[in-house]
Amino acid sequence: MIRGVALFYGLYLLLPIALLMVGSVGDSWTNTLLPTGLTGRWYLELWQDPSFRKAFVNSLVVALAACVINTVLAMPLAYALYHGARRGGSLTARIVSAMPIAVPTITLGFGYIIVFNSDWLPWLGSMPLLIAAHAIYTLPYLTNTLLTDLRHLGLERLEQAAATLGASNWQQFTSVVLPSLRQSLISGLVMVAALSVGEFGLSNLLTSFQNRTYPVVLLQAFYGATGFACAATVILLLLAGASAFLSSSLVKPRS
């Protein structure tokens, strides 16, 4: 029974991906179950299309920038929440944890439009605003990952041990807390990158024509040839897949 459900779910999940891959190398695909002919021209066209290449670079820049910003913000935030939660500030911790689930990206996006489409703050469509939005959107995911690890490690004990051995608060943070969190920081950042690369709702609302990210441009592709759209999607899939693979190979299991 469970095996049957798993199989069905697997098919449901993998079939579209398989069809996308088939479609991306199919010559023509109209009103048939499977495309006919074999070609690589969709990928070539994609490579030659400047708007896609620009979007691809944009997505990488935004994702990378979000990672950098999140590293700087999430580490102290998670640390403060961990220590705050033990002093009774667990409500803050819960709000931060629940935020990405509770607030839809479209809400966040509309908020940005209202605030940054004014004469005072005319930054709508600028790259820094897009990066900021991605950073805010992904921050709770990284913070949660770090927070879970902080709790799991029982870091308070390690800090106390370090203190008795002569470490000041700052030395405890740099020599015990940071190295202990290295693994979860890496896995969290890969998640941030994957989320940012695939993010559509926010980007679609906030980008100008110049700064469109890959998923936003991808939507345009579906108004054209099916094969081209499939190839463009496969590229996004590869990008996200690479992140996932990277995360699993970078993060060694803790023995």
Next chain:
Amino acid sequence: MSLVLDHVSYSYPGTTQGLHDISLDVRTGELVAVIGPSGSGKSTLLKLVSGLETGHSGRIALDGEDLSKKPVHQRHIGMVFQSYALFPHLNVLDNVAYGLKLRKVPTGERHRRAQELLDVVGLGEYARRAVAQLSGGQQQRVALARALAIDPRALLLDEPLSALDASVRGHLRDQIRAIQRRFNATTLLVTHDQEEALTMADRVAVMQDGRLLQIAAPRDLYEHPASRAVAKFVGLSTLLPGTVSASDRVNVGFAELAAPTGARTPGTAVHVLIRPEHIEADPPPGSANRLTGRTGAQRYLGALTRYDFEVAGASVPFLAESAWPAREAIGVSPAHVRLLDD
């Protein structure tokens, strides 16, 4: 390096729990064990000395220097935790060398000292291992080496053996004691295990409800407990309420026992303490403090059997130990019947 606690009191914020007027001293190279049931304040005591907890009244001094104003990391006091608290991202050698690195000891010298200490705790070959590859007992030895590496002014052991299997505990107990002697470390050990305290310590402090009940050498504590609470907590015993009826006679309700009453006048309420090893099985009729009854529950311990002996009228059975359980009577020599004044 002597550690002195002088009228130390502490209360947890918003509660009446804490420590009440604790005074004790640990002399240079001495190992003092603090025992007591959970919630007795023994761990709080250790935290105050280490500086992990602050805000006490009274004085905690190390070699005459008041520690109150010093933060944890400047106290130079080594501590071993129940949960080992080794750094998972460092290997065994670097764990031991951690405190030396903070003190800016050059790499070569640092590693040499750390290796030396690992040899002392018998883990010289494990220097390059990851911490997680070690057993609990080995990890605790690394923790001990790490605490000793900073050449601490005092050593605090917080339930160091509680997380370990009984089979490892006995051996490690001896090893820790030997190392502590070798380094002449002024040591405060906190444990809930009375056997651990009695076997390891030069002196044992018994705590209950945040108060220090008695501090004495293990033998004194066992043979001359200052109160019923200490007698109950240290070793096994039979405790009976009674009244002094005449010189060297005590009435326990169901019988009158011969016991040294000292200066107590007739009518004084006392508690009678009898240790199980002092109860003799089936003494000849007519001998002192002979009580008839029947044997209840028995626990076979190998060389000895520990058993309950029920005497008609007694509210609790007598706890006795001998090669064979008594058949019909038990007896206690009057010298082994101790009277407690509360």
